[in-house]
Amino acid sequence: MKIGIFGCGGVVGRLLVREVVATEGCELSGGTGRPGGALIGVDVGEQAGLEPVGLAVSDDPRALMAASDVIIDFSLAPATVQHMLLAAETGCAVVLGTTGFGADAQAAVDRAAADAAIVEAPNTSPNFNYLLVLIERISGVLGDEYDAEVLSMAERRLPFAPSGTTIEVAKAVAAGRGVNLDDVIEKVRDGVIGPRPPGVIGIAIVRGGRIAGGQRAIFAGDDEVVEVAYRSTDPAIYAKGAVAAARWVVGKPPAKYSMREVFGLA
């Protein structure tokens, strides 16, 4: 199976290169970097700390799709619309690990899924996705007598908030209650805010240093607080989960898939 990596020079991208090369049955078809960036032309393996693999980092995502059975995309949000248009054009399957994109890119993802198999994967850790199932269940059992808050922690370099992972946690809380997250999410609190409105799902953001990505779903009742926490300690877990998703999605018909489906949790 030929796997190409968009954003192969990033923190997760380099780990993906190593994971693909180390995984039996997978063949690295190449990697892309930011057009005009310093990595273009450098060997994909070498820039990931491996022996040369004879493939240069390219700035041509269309050509890499044509040479691949599946793309794993861990580039940056400004590229997502273009990448999804190309997926629709080529029919190449994609595991979309990139997060932080807006409504226009989300629409492009949904459109591309008519012509290509797309795994929308804001968090590729298997156990994080398992935890989402538990959070949804706990949220449903506790109901909105418990005030739900999601605490999001990440390192200082994450340039947007809330993270895709945080939104996944909040969506699981909302799904457990049978409500639409957009109707109940509360992201900003400042000044005289009055008593907490019933039913909202609050989001609190912590950013700093090298804090490892962490999420906490908090259900605060009158007599007790129930908390469910997740923290990744090495981004290698994202590379492992993404390669598992790539292997799963090849050969699937065009549609949008979730990581829960990949791991048999849906």
Ligand SMILES: NC(=O)c1ccc[n+]([C@@H]2O[C@H](COP(=O)([O-])OP(=O)(O)OC[C@H]3O[C@@H](n4cnc5c(N)ncnc54)[C@H](OP(=O)(O)O)[C@@H]3O)[C@@H](O)[C@H]2O)c1
């Ligand atoms: N799904 C998950 O489980 C998960 C986990 C962690 C992170 N993420 C997300 O995955 C993405 C990458 O994370 P990261 O920590 O690896 O970030 P990163 O270290 O900043 O890596 C992103 C890489 O993409 C490159 N890039 C920028 N524009 C590109 C383009 N048009 N085509 C190809 N490559 C391009 C960047 O190059 P330059 O440095 O030259 O700009 C950089 O090498 C982010 O959106 C992040 O939020 C998802």
